[in-house]
Amino acid sequence: MSETRWWDLVVPAVAAAIVALILVFAAPDLLTRILVAISAALLVVAYFTMGRRLVCGNGSAPLAAVFVILVTISIGIGVAAAPFMAMLQTLAYPLVWVSVRTRRGGIAGSAAIGFGVFVGFLFRGGFTLESFWDGLLSGGLAVVFSIALGLWISSIAEYGEERARLVTELTDAQSQIEALSRDRGAAEERERIARDIHDTLAQTLAGLVLLSERAGRQARDGRTDAAAEAIATIEQTAREALAESRALVARMAAVPADEALAAAIERLAARFRAEVGLAIDVDVAAGVDLDREQQVVLLRCLQEALANVRKHAQATLVTVAVASDVDGVRMTVRDDGVGFDTSAARTGFGLDGIGDRATLAGGSVEVVSEPGRGAVLTIVLPRAGVTA
Structure with a gap:
């Protein structure tokens, strides 16, 4: 015009x-x-x-x-x-x-x-x-x-x-890329939520099932004291599950913000001791430099590792060690169970979930195991503020 x-x-x-x-x-x-x-x-x-x-x-x-x-x-x-x-x-x-x-x-x-x-x-x-x-x-x-x-x-x-x-x-291409990025972000968020549910509520509910079965057997056998102790453990575990669900809703870690990493690991180990009767030794060195998100990743990986030991390893002793070295912060989970062939195809989500979590946090995972010789899981995360 x-x-x-x-x-x-x-x-x-x-x-x-x-x-x-x-x-x-x-x-x-x-x-x-x-x-x-x-x-x-x-x-x-x-x-x-x-x-x-x-x-x-x-x-x-x-x-x-x-x-x-x-x-x-x-x-x-x-x-x-x-x-x-x-x-x-x-x-x-x-x-x-x-x-x-x-x-x-x-x-x-x-x-x-x-x-x-x-x-x-x-x-x-x-x-x-x-x-x-x-x-x-x-x-x-x-x-x-x-x-x-x-x-x-x-x-x-x-x-x-x-x-x-x-x-x-x-x-137009940028708009399409933005849409694809949003879709990918949504998919990654769904995967993250799935891992969180698997590593928190699913594991806790699995522990509740085991404890309930144990309490039922003890009650049928007339061991009322043992059954009462198992029921008390069930109550405590259920409370933890409630806290974990609230933390997931709030997109927060399932541990209080003011709780140290060593105390959180010890609490996780104590729960598995009560659930399965495993002997779990915990050694967290001083000066471990991880931010809050990295601590959550480490705890989730440990939770999944202990769940795998409970399900498959038939172990009697598990050793958990966390320390800093030149590569970053290293957590080693060692058991004396039946072991497995690391080259064989896996159908479970556990080890893959651990690998995904560590990779997203900039870290790495190594699994060493042979049939009859137990297994060693090593997770390395970069120190706080360091990009891998």
């Missing part, structure tokens, strides 16, 4: 200015004045009736052809009446290029206007050799310049349109 308004001002203003210059300085006769006025009026009328629609992009190829013909006739009449009317070329050539909007149409329109100028000079000069050269030089040079400038401007416009298209495609 702004481009059309600009042309609405320029076309009548330039045409009127050229006619005024001729009338003031050339002092033509009446016929010349009439022809000059007709030439300028035809150009202005052609613009407002057809050219304006073409500039807005609402026209058709036949309409553009008619418009170019009228502009050519207008300039031909004007030049035939007064050679100074050739100045209308400065308006006609750019108007044709913005109207037809194609390179081929611009070249054809420029050639038509140049031909109109040439014919106008021939009529003005009485078809003499001098008028022939005047028309050829004036119209020919203007056509060459118009085509060169039009092609250059067209290439710039096409380049701009291509860049705009690429920017649009890039914006």
Whole structure:
């Protein structure tokens, strides 16, 4: 719309200015004045009736052809009446290029206007050799310049349109990437929640099942004291499960913020001692530098490791050691159970979950085991504030 308004001002203003210059300085006769006025009026009328629609992009190829013909006739009449009317070329050539909007149409329109100028000079000069050269030089040079400038401007416009298209495609691609990132983030969050549930509530509920079975057997055997002790352990474990569920809802660790890592590990070991009767030795060295999230990762990995020992190892002794070394903070979980073949395919989620947790925290996991020789699980996490 702004481009059309600009042309609405320029076309009548330039045409009127050229006619005024001729009338003031050339002092033509009446016929010349009439022809000059007709030439300028035809150009202005052609613009407002057809050219304006073409500039807005609402026209058709036949309409553009008619418009170019009228502009050519207008300039031909004007030049035939007064050679100074050739100045209308400065308006006609750019108007044709913005109207037809194609390179081929611009070249054809420029050639038509140049031909109109040439014919106008021939009529003005009485078809003499001098008028022939005047028309050829004036119209020919203007056509060459118009085509060169039009092609250059067209290439710039096409380049701009291509860049705009690429920017649009890039914006769309960025939107798709953002959507994929959100989907991936949601999937990772679901996996994290699944690991949290598996490592907290699922393990705790599994312990409650074992304790309940033990209490039931003890009650049936008449060992009421032992059954009461098991029930008390069930109550304590259930309370821990409630705390863990609240922590999951709040997206917090299942241990109080003010509790030291050593105390949290000892509490976890005490629960497994009560559940399975395992002998668990805990050794946490002083100066272990882990932030809160890393501590949660370490505790979750230990919880899963002890759960695996309870389910599969048939062990009697488990040793848990946590210390710092040059690689970071190292936790070793060693058992004297039946062991397993580390190269065999695994169907459980436990070791894979431990590996995923450690990897996401920037750490690493190593499992060493042989059938009949127990197992050693080593987890290494970077120190607090250190990116692996």
